[in-house]
Amino acid sequence: MAISDLHVAYPENRQIVEKLRPESDSDWLIVAGDVGEFVADIEWALTLLKERFATVVWTPGNHELWTPKDDPVRLRGDERYRHLVELCRRIGVLTPEDPYAVWTGHGGPVTIAPLFVLYDYTFRPPDTTKEEALAWAHETGVVCTDEFLLHPDPYPSRDAWCRARLRETEARLAERDPAIPTVLVNHFPLTRQPTDILHYPQFAQWCGTVETADWHLRHNAAAVIYGHLHIPRTTWYDGVRFEEVSLGYPRERRQYNIDGMRAIRHVFPEEAPS
Numbered sequence: 001m002a003i004s005d006l007h008v009a010y011p012e013n014r015q016i017v018e019k020l021r022p023e024s025d026s027d028w029l030i031v032a033g034d035v036g037e038f039v040a041d042i043e044w045a046l047t048l049l050k051e052r053f054a055t056v057v058w059t060p061g062n063h064e065l066w067t068p069k070d071d072p073v074r075l076r077g078d079e080r081y082r083h084l085v086e087l088c089r090r091i092g093v094l095t096p097e098d099p100y101a102v103w104t105g106h107g108g109p110v111t112i113a114p115l116f117v118l119y120d121y122t123f124r125p126p127d128t129t130k131e132e133a134l135a136w137a138h139e140t141g142v143v144c145t146d147e148f149l150l151h152p153d154p155y156p157s158r159d160a161w162c163r164a165r166l167r168e169t170e171a172r173l174a175e176r177d178p179a180i181p182t183v184l185v186n187h188f189p190l191t192r193q194p195t196d197i198l199h200y201p202q203f204a205q206w207c208g209t210v211e212t213a214d215w216h217l218r219h220n221a222a223a224v225i226y227g228h229l230h231i232p233r234t235t236w237y238d239g240v241r242f243e244e245v246s247l248g249y250p251r252e253r254r255q256y257n258i259d260g261m262r263a264i265r266h267v268f269p270e271e272a273p274s
C-alpha cells in the first residue's frame, strides 16, 4: 500500500494517520514524503505506522527537509536528511540509504526502491532560464516555501544537491537485480507530465527534474509512486502505472470533496479506477 503527504501538523491529518491500518499482517506501506516538518512529528507518524505494517518504506519530501524556526532540531540540508535516516533506522523504517527490499507478495517479486532526487528547476517553461522562471514566480506571488526553509547545505544550491542525489541514486539503481522489476518511489514525480495540470504552472519548477524522465523505462518499473502535487490519481506513461498517493491538506480535501480515509492506495493488487 502507499500514501504520501500526510502533513501531520494538521490535527485532521493526524486523526487520519491514527486510523490507518493494514488489511493483513503482511501488508507493507510506502510513505512517499511530506510526513511533516518537525522531526518529532515525523518520528510520531513513522513509529505509529511501523507498529502496524510489516514493513514501512519512507522517502523524504521537501517538507521533511525544511528547518522550521520552531523546531528544536536545527539541522539543515543533508545533515537533516541524515538525521532522519538515522531516526528511521532506529525505529526500523527503510530509507533511500538502505538496501532495497524485495516484495514477494501479490504482484511480486518487485524491488521497492525509495529514491531521493529532489528537483532542479528544470520543469520550467521551455526557452526560459532558471533565473527568469524564478522571477516569474516572484512577480506572480507563487513561490515555494522551500526557497526560504529548505537549505541545501553543504551544497551551494538545491539544484546542486539534486545533481549529487541523481549521481548517487543512479549508482544504487545500477546495482539492483535487473531480473526483478521495480517499484520506484519518489516524493516528486519522475516525469513532467503530472505537473501539466497544476493550477499554478509557476510551481512546476519545484516539482522534479527532467533527468529522471526515462527512469521508469530504464529501471523496469512495474509502478511509480509519488506525491507532492496533492493531486491523487492514477496515470500511465509508456505503459507504466504512475500513482500519486497524496493525502494533502484538509482545505484541499474540502474543496475537492475528497475522502481522506481513501488516500491510502493499493499498489498491488492494482486498484480499479475510482
Ligand SMILES: [Fe+2]
Residues within 6 Å of the ligand: 005, 007, 034, 061, 228, 229, 230, 248
Ligand atoms: Fe505535500
Ligand SMILES: [Fe+2]
Residues within 6 Å of the ligand: 034, 061, 062, 063, 187, 227, 228, 229
Ligand atoms: Fe511536497
